[in-house]
Amino acid sequence: MPVDPVQVLLGGFLGFAGAGALRWWQYRRDLWISEIERFTDALNEACDLSTEYWLCRKSDDKEIIDKDKALELLVQEAKLLGFQIRLDGLQACFIDRLLRDDRKSINSKMSDLSSALTGGSFQSKERDADPDRAILIQATAADLLIEMRQSVRRSLSISGTLRASAEKFSIRAYNMIVMRHHAKRKIEW
Structure with missing residues (x-):
């Protein structure tokens, strides 16, 4: 059975990205705990x-x-x-x-x-x-x-991490909408 290089590269990339995301989360967790x-x-x-x-x-x-x-x-x-x-x-x-x-x-x-x-x-x-x-x-x-x-x-916890991320995302999205609205009002004046 021949090995498809695209699948090998894709699998390697996904493994590297998953391990990197896990290490990043562990680093942030340890920093937070300290x-x-x-x-x-x-x-x-x-x-x-x-x-x-x-x-x-x-x-x-x-x-x-x-x-x-x-x-x-x-x-x-x-x-x-x-x-x-x-x-x-x-x-x-x-x-x-x-x-x-x-x-x-x-x-x-x-x-x-x-x-x-x-x-x-x-x-x-x-x-x-x-x-x-x-x-x-x-x-x-x-x-x-x-x-x-x-x-x-x-x-x-997993659910807490997801909730906190959703809260941060919703706050950032709201702030971006407000900033765009204020920028349009300044241009109109």
Whole structure:
């Protein structure tokens, strides 16, 4: 039975394309997982620091706060604000790969966490220790991490990958239609 070179080339091309697509998907998945791990590490550090911050008293009527303690509290406040900005940036690296409903849920939980970290009497001179806020921070962070892990699992499934791709395609198609419409209106004016 003679070998048809076209079939051999076509089979080789399809095998190469399939293996390339699989490797590309694996690379993107690993990159995505590493971004989420960086976010998780930063979130844990921020929660630990904010728990320490909210469990110590900033001022006491009976004693004058010493300069070292005041400096330490200022450093903690600056670090907490920095962690919030870092968490927002790290979240932006992976949030668009999640399903639309999951993005809304995670954004809401991230907003709750930001309020817990630096809300209330944060940076106030008259702040007392607030164990309830420390507990709220840990609970909110745990809720966010659980939701994020479940969202990633849903998005990495075959159906989730297809849904996320369809959502991205529909958003891009809509944006192209809107841009064309606006371009026509500018030309008409």
